Amino acid sequence: MEIQKIEGIIEAVLFAAGDAVSVDKLCEITRIDRPTLLSIITRLSDSYSYNKRGIKIVKVGDKYQMATRGEFFEYVQKIAEPIKRNPLSRATLEVLAVIAYKQPVTRATIERIRGVNSDNSVSRLLELGLIEETGRLDAPGRPVLFGTTDEFLRCFAIDSISDLPPIDEFVIDEIIDTSSEGAQQTIE
Amino acid sequence: MKQISFKLQIFEGPLDLLLHLINKNKVSIYDIPISEITEQYIDYIAEMKHFDIEVSSEFLVLAAHLLYIKSKMLLPKYGDAPEDEDDPRTELTQRLVEYKKFKKAAQFFCEREFAGSRTFYKMREYIEPVLIDESLSNITIGHLVSAIYDISERIKYRRPVNAERFKGIVGREVVSVFSKLKNVLKKLKTLKKINFIDIFRNVKTKTEAVASFLAVLELIKMNAVKVSQNNGETQLKYIKKRKGGSGIFGNTKD
Numbered sequence: 001m002e003i004q005k006i007e008g009i010i011e012a013v014l015f016a017a018g019d020a021v022s023v024d025k026l027c028e029i030t031r032i033d034r035p036t037l038l039s040i041i042t043r044l045s046d047s048y049s050y051n052k053r054g055i056k057i058v059k060v061g062d063k064y065q066m067a068t069r070g071e072f073f074e075y076v077q078k079i080a081e082p083i084k085r086n087p088l089s090r091a092t093l094e095v096l097a098v099i100a101y102k103q104p105v106t107r108a109t110i111e112r113i114r115g116v117n118s119d120n121s122v123s124r125l126l127e128l129g130l131i132e133e134t135g136r137l138d139a140p141g142r143p144v145l146f147g148t149t150d151e152f153l154r155c156f157a158i159d160s161i162s163d164l165p166p167i168d169e170f171v172i173d174e175i176i177d178t179s180s181e182g183a184q185q186t187i188e
Numbered sequence: 189m190k191q192i193s194f195k196l197q198i199f200e201g202p203l204d205l206l207l208h209l210i211n212k213n214k215v216s217i218y219d220i221p222i223s224e225i226t227e228q229y230i231d232y233i234a235e236m237k238h239f240d241i242e243v244s245s246e247f248l249v250l251a252a253h254l255l256y257i258k259s260k261m262l263l264p265k266y267g268d269a270p271e272d273e274d275d276p277r278t279e280l281t282q283r284l285v286e287y288k289k290f291k292k293a294a295q296f297f298c299e300r301e302f303a304g305s306r307t308f309y310k311m312r313e314y315i316e317p318v319l320i321d322e323s324l325s326n327i328t329i330g331h332l333v334s335a336i337y338d339i340s341e342r343i344k345y346r347r348p349v350n351a352e353r354f355k356g357i358v359g360r361e362v363v364s365v366f367s368k369l370k371n372v373l374k375k376l377k378t379l380k381k382i383n384f385i386d387i388f389r390n391v392k393t394k395t396e397a398v399a400s401f402l403a404v405l406e407l408i409k410m411n412a413v414k415v416s417q418n419n420g421e422t423q424l425k426y427i428k429k430r431k432g433g434s435g436i437f438g439n440t441k442d
Contacts, residue, residue, distance in 0.1 A: 018313035116201030170292035
């Protein structure tokens with residue numbers, strides 16, 4: 001099959017689906033191996049960007065989806081009902097961070113890491129559709145496991161969970177910083 | 189260490205407060221001066237109470253843990269255990285380090301919270317199921333012609349069904365109430381008195397039984413019998429007609 005035709009197929013399928021379509025499904029439809037398909041999608045997506053089209057192709061985890069380009073936000077929002085959402089509280093963001101990095105994770109683990117009850121934040125995140133129940137841990141009480149959703153990836157414009165910066169990166173410089181200060185303190 | 193003054197800040201939890209104190213005192217998370225930090229921590233809780241802020245149990249649990257560590261460190265060590273080993277602060281330090289990572293990660297998410305909000309996505313589209321109809325794909329006019337020919341051929345050889353053949357299946361037994369009535373009356377005339385049950389003695393089908401019963405009712409209506417009941421036995425007694433007997437069946441039909 002010509003590349004142009006495959007591009008057309010992907011375009012048509014993504015448009016018709018609306019929601020994100022998995023790479024596996026696209027492979028099945030086009031009967032093309034994964035690496036080739038991915039390179040074709042990248043090519044298609046690049047051409048959208050290059051031509052500054054109103055639509056772009058977004059990666060959502062292991063899926064692809066069509067979306068409007070951010071530059072056109074002002075125009076597109078004119079057809080949408082304005083809803084304002086308050087920013088997430090610090091506590092809720094902490095819970096979200098724990099779930100994003102530790103998923104699948106139980107309430108107990110979240111609580112252990114934060115040292116404080118986190119039920120309210122968990123409910124809020126469930127309500128916003130940023131996290132979901134992904135199953136139950138095979139342990140006494142069979143506690144619910146939580147994980148992030150596609151909506152989370154879209155909201156924070158993250159391609160996939162594996163694209164998050166490694167959790168250890170957040171503290172490395174800090175540790176060096178405080179330990180040197182601490183050393184001075186003890187000398188005194 | 190000098191008295192720390194701080195505006196009463198709200199913390200996300202005991203670990204958050206502890207990290208704040210460590211930062212404020214510019215001490216290392218890996219070598220926490222437990223005595224000072226514990227003191228400040230407890231001061232803070234007292235302050236919270238002073239401001240009428242509800243102190244959640246988690247804060248108290250950590251306060252107790254800090255006091256425990258403090259007391260453990262005051263106790264002399266026995267044996268030749270190296271100093272590093274068994275530091276009661278180790279576990280707390282690990283928890284603080286882990287919590288700090290997620291606190292920073294939360295900041296990362298905070299900055300990106302609306303990163304995707306300028307982009308619009310579609311909801312899952314409802315896609316009409318595609319109907320693949322193969323039922324008429326190979327049909328030609330020839331098929332229709334031969335079908336109508338087949339039908340007309342079959343009709344030629346069809347004969348009307350004989351109704352007699354169904355009699356056993358759908359037929360209805362006809363028992364006349366009148367004939368039963370006559371039977372009962374005949375018996376009564378000779379015996380004068382019979383048991384109600386005896387009327388059904390030779391009855392074979394349901395219809396017959398119903399007809400017999402209706403006959404009895406009819407006789408009662410005609411005042412031809414008198415019914416009496418005692419000890420669970422029902423008896424029919426013949427009443428002699430004053431007028432000629434022929435008129436009594438006048439308004440009785442099957």
